[in-house]
Amino acid sequence: MFDQNDFRDPELARNLIEGINHYAGVIAVNKGADYTVHLMEVCGTHTMAIAKNGLRDVMPANVKLTSGPGCPVCVTANKDIDIAIELAKHHDVMVTTFGDMLKVPGSYSSMQKEKGLGGDVRVVYSPLDALALAEKNPDRHVVFISVGFETTTPIISATIKRAEAMGLENFSVYAANKTVPNVLRAIADDPSIQIDALILPGHVSTIIGSKPYEFLADEFHVPGVVTGFEPLDVLQGIYLLLEQLAKGEAKIDIAYTRGVRVEGNPTAVDAIYEVFEPCDAEWRGLGVIPGTGLAIREKFAQFDALKRIELNPPEPREIKGCQCGDVLRGAMLPFECRLFGRACTPEHPIGPCMVSSEGSCAAYYRYTDYGRN
């Protein structure tokens, strides 16, 4: 079996960087020395991998790596976070959530604050743990707060199907899950965002495959490469994108072949759409994007927390001075936000891009020195 460390071999990294410089040079000749190539990654795990491995520092001067709306926590709108917070206030509800949703500030509070005020909020590693809690606490209504893209959504579907098979009546889900392809269309359509090519998400593509991205190449002439997460994987993705740009090509390619097939995982995709149906969704910084949300189908209404619990969340408001929305759209880099590294730091974060472990502000602050000066 291969060893993950094989994908961190510095010799091969140097080799890929040399190739990246070669094609960046060809692009400079073709497009002019002052033309900057914008490569956008749309997965929070790539945001972290790029920052942690210092890959920006080895990019040629004419290649800029920007971050798109790839952190599912960061893109969750205040309206949805406020609903999770209202659930945490509910005395007979036990809220279960992934860890990085806990501290995300909503309009007036956070799940962590409500936990401090006596709310029953528990961090779980897996929605299966939430099922186990529901089984052990039959008198409590256990709600799982679900955010995530196509990597996470099938496991929520499988959890709901398991709850149904177990006959669990005290379990439900609040789902603010989103899908990736249509938000990429919205970004490719936005003239204010420059994208020359896309570093496509690895594990979202493990589920949906590479076909759903083909419109990017066909309609927008934007190349995309499905990329893995080790340093060599990311460098290989960048190398293949620059190769396409240098040759004037635009196609969707898979570099992360050990984890992604063209057709993805059909069992997982079927699981998504058996339990959920597409709907519109509000994204932080991008507004409502048609067809990018997922609502629990009527057939599984008993597992839809909003259909079982009466809530009246506050009118959502944005946090004063927070520019996470622009950072998420790739229109601004984290350190260009006035709050970055001053009022907004990991110790007292203001916006979700600093709170979330995969937020681009958290990545910049932790792995670059922009946050210090």
Add this chain to the structure above:
Amino acid sequence: MCLAIPAKVREKSGVNLATVDVLGVTRKVSLDLVPGTDVGDWVLVHAGFAIEKVDEQFAQETLELLRSMPYLEEDT
């Protein structure tokens, strides 16, 4: 949030559950999304679920591809 870790399936049990080994740490995961997975297979694990089987052969092919790139030959 989309993190998924390669893990080896050590044992299958219960309703579509498996014990997997991640760098020496074992944990129980669901195989609901990867029917046909057997003991000894490698899977990508995300939040308690196997979401895909990892293709060892492709892993080797990727490494060989990277080792065979033109720039390396120019240096040696």
